[in-house]
Amino acid sequence: MSEEVSVQEVADAMYQLVKETYGKKNLKPMDLTKAMFSQYGRDRCSKQTCKAAIRELIDNGRCIYSYIGGSYVTLPPES
Amino acid sequence: MSEKELKTPLVDELEEGPWPSFVKEIKSLDNPKAKDLLGVLERSYRDKVGHWKHGGLVGVMGYGGGVIGRYNDLPDEFPEVAAFHTLRVNHPAGWFYTSDVLRKLCDVWEEHGSGLTNMHGSTGDIIFLGCSTEELEPTFKKLTELGFDLGGSGSCLRTPSCCNGMARCEWACYDTMALTYDLTMEYQDELHRPPFPYKFKFKMAGCANDCVASIARADMSIIGTWKDEIRIDADAVKEYAEAGDLDILVDVVSRCPTKCMSWDGQELLIDDADCVKCMHCINAMPKALAPGKDRGATILVGSKAPIIGGALLSSVMVPFLKMEPPYEDLKELVDALWELWGEHGKNRERIGEFIQRIGLGNFLDQIGLDPTPEMIAQPRANPYIFYELDDEDEYEDDED
Numbered sequence: 001m002s003e004e005v006s007v008q009e010v011a012d013a014m015y016q017l018v019k020e021t022y023g024k025k026n027l028k029p030m031d032l033t034k035a036m037f038s039q040y041g042r043d044r045c046s047k048q049t050c051k052a053a054i055r056e057l058i059d060n061g062r063c064i065y066s067y068i069g070g071s072y073v074t075l076p077p078e079s
Numbered sequence: 080m081s082e083k084e085l086k087t088p089l090v091d092e093l094e095e096g097p098w099p100s101f102v103k104e105i106k107s108l109d110n111p112k113a114k115d116l117l118g119v120l121e122r123s124y125r126d127k128v129g130h131w132k133h134g135g136l137v138g139v140m141g142y143g144g145g146v147i148g149r150y151n152d153l154p155d156e157f158p159e160v161a162a163f164h165t166l167r168v169n170h171p172a173g174w175f176y177t178s179d180v181l182r183k184l185c186d187v188w189e190e191h192g193s194g195l196t197n198m199h200g201s202t203g204d205i206i207f208l209g210c211s212t213e214e215l216e217p218t219f220k221k222l223t224e225l226g227f228d229l230g231g232s233g234s235c236l237r238t239p240s241c242c243n244g245m246a247r248c249e250w251a252c253y254d255t256m257a258l259t260y261d262l263t264m265e266y267q268d269e270l271h272r273p274p275f276p277y278k279f280k281f282k283m284a285g286c287a288n289d290c291v292a293s294i295a296r297a298d299m300s301i302i303g304t305w306k307d308e309i310r311i312d313a314d315a316v317k318e319y320a321e322a323g324d325l326d327i328l329v330d331v332v333s334r335c336p337t338k339c340m341s342w343d344g345q346e347l348l349i350d351d352a353d354c355v356k357c358m359h360c361i362n363a364m365p366k367a368l369a370p371g372k373d374r375g376a377t378i379l380v381g382s383k384a385p386i387i388g389g390a391l392l393s394s395v396m397v398p399f400l401k402m403e404p405p406y407e408d409l410k411e412l413v414d415a416l417w418e419l420w421g422e423h424g425k426n427r428e429r430i431g432e433f434i435q436r437i438g439l440g441n442f443l444d445q446i447g448l449d450p451t452p453e454m455i456a457q458p459r460a461n462p463y464i465f466y467e468l469d470d471e472d473e474y475e476d477d478e479d
Contacts, residue, residue: 028234029274030421055272058141065143067134070427071233071273077136 002044010036010045010053015062018073026072029054087117089124105195112193112209115159119151137164137212139219143273145229146215162212163193167204167230168222169263169270172256173243174199183225191218201296202280203240204230234273239263241283242290244303250361251285252303252374253402259283261406275417276424276433286370287358293382293393298430299413300379300393301402307371308351309360315367316347331363375401377453378412381431391431394439398453415446 014032021027027035033050054073057063066074093102105113119130135148147165154161168184184205188194193209200206205227210218219229230238239262242248244255262281263270269279282293285303293300319325327347332340339353340360347367349360361368378400379393400408416430419442424433434442443450 028276028426029272030276034422051268051274055268058143058272061140064136065138065233065273066136067148067233069134070277071143071235074136 002041004046005040005044005049007049007052007056010040010049011056011062013039014050014053014073015057018057018063018075022075026066026068026074028070028072032073085114085118085121087121090117090121108194110194111159112163113195115157116163116193116195116209119153119157119160122153122156137162137215139215139229142229142271144232144235144271146210147232149209160209163209164212164215166192166207166210166215166218167200167202167232167238168207169228169230169238170199170203170205170240172239172241172259172263173246174203175243175246180225184222184227187218187221187225191221202230202237203291204238229271231270231278234275234277235271235279236266236269236275237278237280238270239266239281239283240291242285244283244285248285249365250288250303250358250370252305252370253285253376255283255285255301255303257404258301258402258406258409261404265410269417275421277427277429279417279430287356288362294379295382295390295392296384297382297393298380299416300382301376301409302379303370303374303402304356304377304399305371305374306399307373309349309354309371310369311347311349312367312369313346316364319364319367320344325363327364331360334359334363375399378409380416381429381434383429383431387427388429388432391429391435393431394434395451395453396448398451412446412448419445 013036017032017035018027029050032054033047036045036050036053039045054063057073058065061076063073064076066072090102094100094106102117105117123130130151130153131149132152133147133149135150137148138144138146145167147167149163149165151157151160151163185194185196188196188207191210191214192207195208197206197208207218222228239259241255241259242251244251244253246256259281269275279299280297281299281301282291282297283301284291284293287302287304289300289302291297293302316327320327325331327342332342332347336357336359337353337355339350341348351371356370358370361370376399377395378397380396381391382393383391397412402409420430420433423437424430425436428436437445439454440450443454
């Protein structure tokens with residue numbers, strides 16, 4: 001079985017995705033999770049890892065939550 | 080606008096009459112925010128359009144819920160309420176407070192916000208109306224020092240709420256307040272960090288009277304019920320009959336939705352196998368009738384108010400579940416629902432709408448629940464579930 005990807009690596013990949021889609025597409029936490037499943041495969045990347053990665057992004061201020069009808073993960077205004 | 084004398088003739092009309100007036104309350108604040116707030120309202124009445132917009136990027140560090148960004152679209156005219164955010168504060172189960180803590184909450188809010196509150200919002204939270212963006216973090220800090228936390232908003236789990244159950248009511252079939260507290264603690268992550276396609280609400284009602292209207296408002300309605308027989312005090316029934324204030328035949332028996340009761344002028348009989356536990360007879364004769372002793376709750380899923388699609392009422396998922404800590408069966412069901420809806424729900428699709436889209440049969444199949452006769456829209460009518468023969472059954476039928 002392949003080695004599970006680290007929370008930090010998933011957080012970095014998620015951040016990259018948020019950055020690339022900024023201003024074009026709003027991403028919900030589940031959109032990020034599904035993207036990570038596609039990128040790494042479910043055997044290497046669990047829901048718990050994705051949840052921890054999103055928390056990491058929010059807690060260190062690299063990303064913030066926004067509300068536009070629903071809740072999304074986006075970049076802070078200064079970015 | 081705050082500098083000038085504000086004329087609000089349309090709003091002022093709402094001070095007239097003997098009833099309480101929110102305009103009087105807002106005016107009594109006598110601060111610039113209150114004046115501009117009434118100014119925006121006057122403009123809305125005059126223009127016949129709301130001048131508020133909501134959402135955006137505001138919040139406190141680490142949380143994705145609890146703050147609803149509110150901005151008016153006339154910031155140059157009404158600068159004091161250019162940003163006038165709402166804070167949802169997680170209420171205690173059953174809304175019990177000491178007067179001391181209410182004073183302290185109000186002190187925090189007078190220091191950092193407009194001083195306007197809304198007790199309580201429709202989700203149940205304490206609502207603080209009118210915070211500037213800069214004051215969000217200081218307010219949150221003071222609230223946490225008092226032992227309070229923010230509630231849910233956006234696509235978070237919303238603050239669980241309940242009737243005050245066993246604390247105040249003899250009909251509570253389970254401890255609604257204990258379950259509310261337990262779920263609030265268990266699902267802190269979902270409450271503060273939005274994980275879902277859209278909002279999700281738990282509401283706990285101790286009996287079918289459903290004083291928190293959970294069947295119409297909650298994505299998961301947990302409504303107290305019982306399995307055994309309604310308890311009858313025959314002497315008290317006789318007292319009702321002799322007093323003459325209540326016509327047992329007309330007001331109780333004939334209003335039973337399943338006609339499971341009979342009254343011959345002497346004895347009240349109930350066929351409990353046909354009783355749907357609607358509470359009507361118990362409400363009508365509270366001294367004579369009471370819920371049975373084998374108590375728990377019915378778990379229903381899927382109601383919502385008509386914000387995007389139409390209104391929905393909750394449907395029965397589990398007819399009876401004992402409601403005792405640590406509530407493992409309930410949490411297992413919740414996890415299964417969230418897993419399926421979380422992954423396959425569309426953006427802004429409530430779980431009730433999701434069930435409608437994929438069909439209850441498919442939904443039950445996916446979460447691993449067997450269909451039961453109680454999963455119907457109305458008693459003894461309109462089944463959702465259509466039993467299908469599998470290939471083997473069909474083959475056997477053909478052979479016959």
